[in-house]
Each structure stands twice: as C-alpha cells, then as structure tokens.
Amino acid sequence: MEKMVKRNKSSEELKNLGLKVVKDIEKNKNPSVIVPIRALSNVIFNEKTKTLELGDKTSTRYFFNVAHAKKFLQTIEVASISKDLINEEKHASLRDVFYMAKRTIPGTNVNLVDEQSESDDIIEDLELITENSREQLNVNANKNGSVVGKVTIEDSGDVIRWDKLGSGGWSIPSNVEEIKFKKVDAKYIIYMEKAAVWERLNEDKFWDKQNCIIISSQGQTTRGIRRLLQRLYEEFKLPIYVLCDFDSYGFYIYSVLKYGSINLAHASERLAIPSVKYLGITSNDIEKYGLQKHLIKLKDHDLARLKQISEYDWFKNNKQWQKEFKAMKQNGAKAEIQALSARGITFISEKYLPEKIKNKDFID
Template sequence: MPRRAKRTSATTTDEPKIRADALRPTLDLAQQIYGQLSLGEIPRMRLPLRTKQNIAFQMREGVWRLGKAMGTRSARKLDGALMLLRTFYLVDFINEMARDNKTSTLRELYYISEGWQEGKFHSEDESNLLVEDLEVLCERLREDFRLHPEENGASVIGDLTIRERNRKGLVKKINCRDDVGDGGYALPSNVEKEKIEFVSSGAKFIVAIECGGMVDRLAENGFDERHRALLIHLKGQPARSTRRFLKRLNEELHLPVVVFTDGDPWSFRIFASVAYGAIKTAHISQYLATPSAEFLGVTASDIENYELPSDRLTDQDVRALQAELTDPRFSTADWRSEIDLMLKNGKKAEQQSLAKYGLNYVTDHYLPEKLTEMGVL
C-alpha cells in the first residue's frame, strides 16, 4: 500500500461570494481587445496553460496550482479567433444576466450559444472550458459569473448535523443520518458557509467512495455507525461542490479523509483531484483540494493480496497509466511504484469485487484492516 505523506493544511481560504465588482474584469477584457483592434493589432489574450506540464506544487497550501507557463489565444488562427469571439458573447451574456438578476446552469449556457452564430459551441466541454478560461483571466469563480452546474446531488451519509438555507430562504437543521432517507443528504451545488453551516458531528473520519453500490453496502452493514464514519459518495470524478465540501469538513471539523475507489488508472485521477487538485481547476486548487486526504484502495497490491476478481487493462487503461507517469502530481516514489505495479500485473479491479468473499467482507475485514494500517482506526 503506497502511503501518501500527510500534508498539513495551513490556511483556510476565503470562500467566494457574488461580489459587486465581479463583472468589472470581464469588461476590462473587452477593453483590452477593443484597444488592440483600434491600434490595428491582431487581437490576442495570454492565459496560463492548464496542462499537466504547467502545474506546480504550492508548499504553503499543500496543493498543485497553475504554473507560470503562458499560452496565447490569437485571432491569427481560426480556433483562437473563434474562442475570442465566444469569450465576448459569454461576457455579454453574463453582464446581461447581472442586469436582469438571473443565473444560468452551464448546460443552459451551452444552449444559449445556439444564438451566437459562428460562436456557437459544438459541445458542452467547449463551453465549460471557456468558462474556466474566464475564471482564470478574471480571477473570479463561475458563481461570480452567475453560472453554476446542475444540482447533481453527491450524497452524504453519517452523523453530521448541518444547517442549510434552502431556495426559499428558510434555514433547516438536518442530520445526515437521522433526518434523511436511504439516499443520504444530497449536496447542493453551492456548499459555502452562507448556504451550509456545520453544527456538529459525531464522526471521526470521512470515507469518500467512488461508487454508489459501495456506499449502499457500507450503509446497509452499519459501517458508518460502528466506526463513526461519514460516507461521501464521489459519483465518479467528484464535482467541484463535492471536493469543496470535503475540504471544508476536513479543515473546519478536522476530520481525516480517506478515498476508496476502484483499482484502475481512472481512480488514481479521482484521488488526485480530491487530494492534489485537478489540472482543469488548478487555478482554484487552494479552494478545492484536501491535501491531507489519503488513498485507501483498491490498490494494485490489494488486487494481488486479496486475490480479487480482475479484468485485463485495456489499451486505453495502459495509455492512461503511462500518462500518469509523466504527471507531476504522481511523481512521488509511492505513486510510481503503484502505477508500475499495475502496469506490470496488467490488472484492474472494481471495489465491489470484494464481494467475492461475501457481503460483509468489505466492512468486517478489508476496511478495518486497511484503516488500521493507515492509522485511522
């Protein structure tokens, strides 16, 4: 089991609110391009590259953030010209929303672009990337731009009492074990203090889990109550709100976080985005990443040690692992040996493959063993 060195988190970062001057930087951008056009210069912007080669470890915050390498988006090329045009359709749109006091989901934004002629997005990925670009350029968050993801409700199960201000402005006190159904407490897209306050918790640690089936298994077996654990369903790659919520719990309630995923290359990336910061959101890692989070498994050696039913790595899996070997976030000796081991064995396994030994095995043996080894239990 590779052990990640615990990193101490030094500061709690300030959380964003929609600020009065939130949209000022967007108009500054328009001014910048207008100025270039007036001077007869080819319109262009410089942006930090959001690539794995351009992330750097920040000692102070213990997370990976954007490095200093810059790229240019220029109207000299068709792609660049299109993105510049879209940027100002977007700026116009969010300024309009501010005037009308509206907000929009990211998906709605994608459909709004239908009216942008040449600037129309071809996929939601394209529109999401541009919103992130604008966050970087303006040093704001998408919420400042009145854009938010759909409520996708990652769920929380366990002894945590929160106070949530709902859409109607009513404040409700909710215990995530006693006041919710079997599905748990569904996280809203905004998990900041003005929306969610922590009241109290009897939990000693948090298990962040990739798959819903495993969350159900732990809940049904009473793992959360027996071990005073808080279960958080990551739903695959965790959304910003899930990561932000984990970070708040970790910092404000001092709960250690362990991450329990499938044993495959994609799961490593899930862990990295929780603990180190994702590359796409490297500009706000200090606000999303939980540097003290630890990877519980399923590890490559678990697959061997527990003789888990496994699948062969696909070509895509192998390429993903090889890409991870050149990802600076995985450049530690522990991660290297873990990745090398998975490549060498050529095997991957799902977390639910532990059911090979019966439904109680994961809660009676696997997790207690791993958590004891990690010093959490």
C-alpha cells in the same frame, strides 16, 4: 454588503476584459485576449504546499485569425452571459450557459457553440482571465453525489440532519460556500468514487456503526464535493480516506482530491486537500483478500494512462505509489472496488474497511 462588493468585483472584471478588446479595436489593432494555458505543460507541483499550481504561460487569442475567431467570439459571448447573470442575481447551470450561447450565426451554417464542452471550456478560461471562481461568475455545475453521517447543517435557512434522509442521503449541491455546519459527530470521512458502493455502506449503516461520514460521486469528483470535503477537513480536522478502483482512473481521482487537478490548477488553493490518504484498492489488498481471480485485463489506453500518471511530478518520487504502478503493470490487470463482493456482499463493510482503518493501512 460584502456579497454586493464581491458581485460588483467579478462583474467589473468581466467588463474589463471587454474594455481591453474595445481598446484594441479603437487602436486599430487585431483584438485579442490573453488566456493562461491550462495544460500539464503549465502546471507546477509546489513541493512546499504539496499542491498543483498554475504556471505563468499564456496564449493569445486573436479575433482576426481564421483558427481563433470562433473561440474568440465564444469568449466574449460567454463573458457577456456571465455578466448578465451576476447583474440579475441569477445562477445558471453549465448546461444553461451552453443553451444561452448556442445559436446559428445568421447567414452561415456555423453554430456559435456546438457542444457543451466548448462553453464549459470558456467558463474555465474566464475563471483564469478574471481571477474569479465559476461560482463567482454565477455558474453552477449539476449537483452530483450523496453524503450521509451524523451531521446537522443549515442550508438556505433549512436545518438538515444528514442521518435522517433515508436511503438517498443528502445530495450535494454544486456550491457549498453558504452552508453552515451546526453539529458534526464523526471520527473520519470515507470518499468513494462509486455510488453503488456508497449505497451498500449506507444500507449496512456503516457510518452509524463506525461513526464516520461517507461521501460518493459518480466518476470524477465535482467541485462541490471537493469543496465540501475541504471545509470538513479544515473546520473539523477530520481525516479523509479515499476508496477507488485499483486502476489509473481511480488513482487520478485520488490525485485530484489530494493535489488538485491539472485543468483547475488555479483553484487548488480552494479545492486540494493534501492530507487525504488512499485507502484502497491496493496491490496488497488483491493478494491479502484473494481478488486475483476477479481482475480485469488492462487495455492499451489503460497502460498509456498509467504511464502518464506514473510520470507526474507529484508521483514520480513517491516510492509507495511507484510500487503500485509497477505492480499493476506486471499484473497487466486492474480491480474494481466491487470485486470485494466476491467474498460476500457485506464483506466490505464488516471486514475490509474496519480492518484497513484499524491497521492504518493507507497509501499517502
């Protein structure tokens, strides 16, 4: 019953967007939609909650404007696709939505959307305009990421034990709202950005020996993983440690998990986990574990990104982090997690991680 109400609500909000445009047309006004701005310029770091929040700056998208027209059309079209999905109780992937919107406008050589990034972008706009999450708009991302640990869950009526799924682990769906945790036996969680490192730790049964949960994605953390981590933290108070490359992109993965992302600042409440801690790789690790000979030289774009990150409000006054940024700049080099393999293939699971966790050698 509650589900039904929710569905009607997001569908109604999409319809309201359309009705506003119709009203403009009836009033003989240039039709427009107001879209909150999703950029650093409109992101505020809330010192109290320690998360990113979206400011109240907006932009107006007009139909009768040579530069806006196509995006305006995309907005209405994707809204209409999403509304149909909700009414038909079907879920589509971002890729599906792209193909549902993609077509050549008759009499022109213009495609309504050319790249999936365009329709993805509109979905994020619609989340803000209608104040519904992507999942509530019945759009899912591709599943991405694996998890293993002594955990039993129930998903769509199936009972699943994460520790009985062999080398692949449980693959994390894009929507984890409906999952029920039946039993969780772990002291902490390690999230890592590299699937290869996860495979190493799984093969070494690290999670069994250390009694923890290990989760990975490939590159940026998806919303499904972030929401899963947040639920495990909130429902079981498990500490979460982040294992990333020592480079500006690794730092930002940590930043997104902890504070929320600039692009999805509106969803921080549901996704950010202010208590996560950065486990490594740190500048200290490089010295302590003798990784100096296994560094990668920084390129211009690395340095540019590093400068950007070091100036973010939420890092600006953090002494520990500023020390890391400075060290990287001085070294002129970055380090991958896999550099630890230079010390032996099981070095990471037998020495590095246990030692760091025992000593509480984290950055907050």
